[in-house]
Amino acid sequence: MEGNFSRSPVADHIAPHKNPAQNYFMKALILSSSPRKNGNSALLAGAVRDGLAAAGHEVAFVYAEEVLSSFLRDCRQCRKPGGECAIEDNFRRTFFDHFLPADGFIAATPVYWYGVSAQLKAFFDRSFCYYAASYPRSAEVIDGMKGKRIGLVVSSEETFPMVSGGIVSQMQEYARYTRGAFVGVVHGIGNARGDVAKDPNDPLGQARRFGETFFTRHTSDYQIDTPRNGRVWG
Numbered sequence: 001m002e003g004n005f006s007r008s009p010v011a012d013h014i015a016p017h018k019n020p021a022q023n024y025f026m027k028a029l030i031l032s033s034s035p036r037k038n039g040n041s042a043l044l045a046g047a048v049r050d051g052l053a054a055a056g057h058e059v060a061f062v063y064a065e066e067v068l069s070s071f072l073r074d075c076r077q078c079r080k081p082g083g084e085c086a087i088e089d090n091f092r093r094t095f096f097d098h099f100l101p102a103d104g105f106i107a108a109t110p111v112y113w114y115g116v117s118a119q120l121k122a123f124f125d126r127s128f129c130y131y132a133a134s135y136p137r138s139a140e141v142i143d144g145m146k147g148k149r150i151g152l153v154v155s156s157e158e159t160f161p162m163v164s165g166g167i168v169s170q171m172q173e174y175a176r177y178t179r180g181a182f183v184g185v186v187h188g189i190g191n192a193r194g195d196v197a198k199d200p201n202d203p204l205g206q207a208r209r210f211g212e213t214f215f216t217r218h219t220s221d222y223q224i225d226t227p228r229n230g231r232v233w234g
């Protein structure tokens with residue numbers, strides 16, 4: 001398979017919900033999915049990148065607009081004979097070189113009609129071509145999709161918390177389905193470009209701290225019989 005497909009050396013030994021030791025450096029991919037490349041969600045994504053880099057992690061920052069030229073099509077009609085996607089754009093390279101090897105994936109999106117941007121949705125949809133059983137190396141792809149830490153940064157005009165509820169739910173389900181760990185959300189309020197910098201909740205500061213602690217912060221999704229001591233912190 002083309003592309004540098006290997007995870008960070010320690011990743012195989014760390015369940016995604018556990019905190020890796022502070023001195024392990026991990027690989028992260030940030031996908032900034034607004035068509036406004038200098039808009040609010042991109043600003044938040046940049047702050048996450050700064051935090052990850054400050055903590056020593058390796059970060060790839062990708063604009064969905066530069067990767068995707070099309071939605072998913074009918075793979076039966078569209079595939080090349082060897083199983084490759086026939087859509088000529090940068091999705092395959094991004095997916096194989098950055099997404100699959102990443103220990104963590106952070107999606108940045110504006111709220112569009114109470115959901116994610118079409119670009120972010122298309123990124124997830126397009127992965128189908130490679131994890132579907134009809135792709136010759138789908139087992140390796142599925143292996144690469146599993147067990148990541150997943151994060152979300154969102155910008156919206158409306159302030160009501162559940163304006164992003166559908167998106168949070170979608171990402172949490174994605175993390176569950178891929179046996180990953182949903183680390184959390186940073187939500188900034190703004191409409192005009194740069195508005196999030198004026199949000200009194202300081203989402204840019206939150207995003208930077210989110211990046212700094214992305215691979216070390218506690219995250220949990222207990223079942224009733226999960227052994228635990230009743231304290232979350234300390």
Ligand SMILES: Cc1cc2nc3c(=O)[nH]c(=O)nc-3n(C[C@H](O)[C@H](O)[C@H](O)COP(=O)(O)O)c2cc1C
Nearest residue numbers: 034039040041110111112113114156157158190191
């Ligand atoms: C097509 C479209 C749909 C939108 N839908 C919503 C919405 O449902 N709720 C909301 O609060 N803001 C909505 N907005 C506003 C954006 O979420 C807001 O301007 C956001 O900060 C844009 O992020 P960006 O600068 O990263 O593109 C919408 C904007 C557009 C262009």
